[in-house]
Amino acid sequence: MLAAMPPPATLPVPTGAASVRDRGDACPGTLRLHRADDGALARIRIPGGVLSAAQADVVRELAERLGDGELHLTSRGNVQLRGLRPDCGGELASRLGESGLLPSERHERVRNIVASPLSGLDGLGRRDIRPWLATLDELVCASDLTTELSGRFLFALDDGRGDVDALGADVTLLTPADGDAALRIGQAGTVLRIPDEHAPRAALIAAETFLDTARGSGVWRVAELRADGGVLLDQVVRRLRQAGIPATRTPGPVRPARSAAPSPGIVDGPYGTVALSVGVPLGRVGAEQWRALTRAARQREDGGGELRLTPWRGVVVPGVERARAAETLDALEAAGLITGVRSPWAGVGACIGRPGCAKSLADVRAGATAALGPVGTLPVYWSGCERRCGHPRGSWVDVVAAPDGYRVSLVRDGERHAPQPVPDSPAALAAAVAGARGGLDERRPAPCPGT
Incomplete structure (x- = not known):
């Protein structure tokens, strides 16, 4: 944390932002459980989605x-445990701490870092961002100031393919085509070019600067600032230079309108092993499915292995022997996971719905299952109420429960079309959703939902 800084500039904030948030950040973690209708809920932060x-x-x-x-995957590559006993908090924290999943009790809710899940695996990214990931997590956990970050504040590490840059993080590290690193603040089109070796430290300074400049405003995320980010960018540049990190403003890459999840299947690369990419229907993994994934991960000679949870509620398994890849993928398909783009589950997502959420008007997961239709050109997301928790970004089909059925609408690049009322009938819903998705289109299968 930087010392002897000048007083921060005051940033304009949205009208009413502070008054809307008249209480503290209630995001759940592993030390503060959330009470849901199906029991207590814990959210385990897993930076970059990387689990041994x-x-x-x-x-x-x-x-x-x-x-x-079951293990419930989130839109940030984290894991939620649901239906927990209300008295299990101590045991939960102890076991997670012993396994290395709780390195800092003070920072456990702010370790929100997404990273390109195929980085270093397929030869398509411009660099392997794993060293950035490890260093940034250590820096966040070592900073006293970052304990004040909202549980919704998000870092993203993009290896140049644009997948997690599209998720709209508060602070994004990018890998330009001509080397070094680029730092994007919120949605800004201008980025800061910085030396590669200083990239994680620069991301931390950007987050600390946001905290100082927005303190007392009720703002939790950069996008909530009414300004265009220019004032914050000026503050970040000044602090970077005071820390001895050169920073140059330059036009950044256009942020993709829609995130690109890894396609399910075998991920080839210029290495002796391959990776397997699978989707998880509705982001809910049963214990036997999870065992199948860990068995696949342990095919390495050293018996180790890892899983990479993606921000699209999928899993990447690196280090699979090329000769056993097809057999292993078949085993994951037999376990009920999505292993190809022609799966009817490809592109289908949903919030938790009833009975887990008291605000939900319907059991949307049961509804999505009953109305499952042909794969379409757009992802579809089912929400139990108007909050639309975990919905995709960009273009998608929006299915929202209403008192008298559902409302189905098309969202294109953030613009919502007029909703169509649909009765709570599997046949009617399947027809409405298929029509909105574009029906069966062999040329353009739907990706996993960018939630």
Whole structure:
């Protein structure tokens, strides 16, 4: 944390932002459980979605012993345990700490970092961002100031392919085509070019600067600032230079309107092994499915292995022997995971709905299952209420529960078309959703939902 800084500039904020948030950040974690209708809920932050096979075993064991037995993947590559006993907090924290999943109790809710999940695996990214990931997580956990970040504040590390840059993080590190690193603040088109070796430190300084300049405003995320980000960018440049990090303003790459999830299947690359990419229907992984994933991860000679959870509620398994890849993928398909773009589950997502959420008007997961139709050109997301928790970005089909059925609408690049009322009938819903998605289109299969 920087010392002897000048007083921060005051940033304009949206009208009413502070008055709307008349209480503290209520995002759940592993030390502060959230009370839901199906029991207590814990959210385990997993920076970059990277879990060792041993850590994955611990999380599964806790879900089976303390919760509903399932692992619920989130839109930031994290894991939620649901249906927990209200008195299990101490045991949960102790086991996670022993496994290395709780390196700092003070920072456990702010370790929100997404990273390109195929980085270093397929030869398509401009660099392997894993060293950035490890360093940034260490810096965040070592900073006293970052304990004040909202549980919604998000860092993104993009290896140049634009996948997580499209997620609209508060602070994004990019890999330009001509080397070094670029720092994007919020949605800004202008980025700051910085030396590669200073990239994680620069991301931390940007987050600390946001905290100082927005303190007392009720603002939790950069996008909530009414200004265009120019004032914050000026503050970040000044602090970077005071820290001895050269920063040059330059036009940044155009942020993709829609994030690109890894396609399910075998991910080839210029290496002796391959990776497997699978989707998870509705982001809900059963214990046996999780065991199948960890078995696949442990095919390495050293018996180690890892899983990479993606921000699109999928899983990447690196280090699979090329000769065993097809057999292993078949085993994951037999376990009920999405292994190809022609799966009817490809591109289908949903919030938790009833009975887990009191605000939900319907069991949307059951509704999505009953109305499952042909794969379409757009993702579709089912929401139990108007909050639309976890919905995709960009273009998607919006299905929202209403008192008298559902409302189906098309969202294109953030612009919502007029909703169509649809009765709570599987046949009627399937027809409405298929029509909005574009129906079956062999040329353009839907990606996994960018939620």
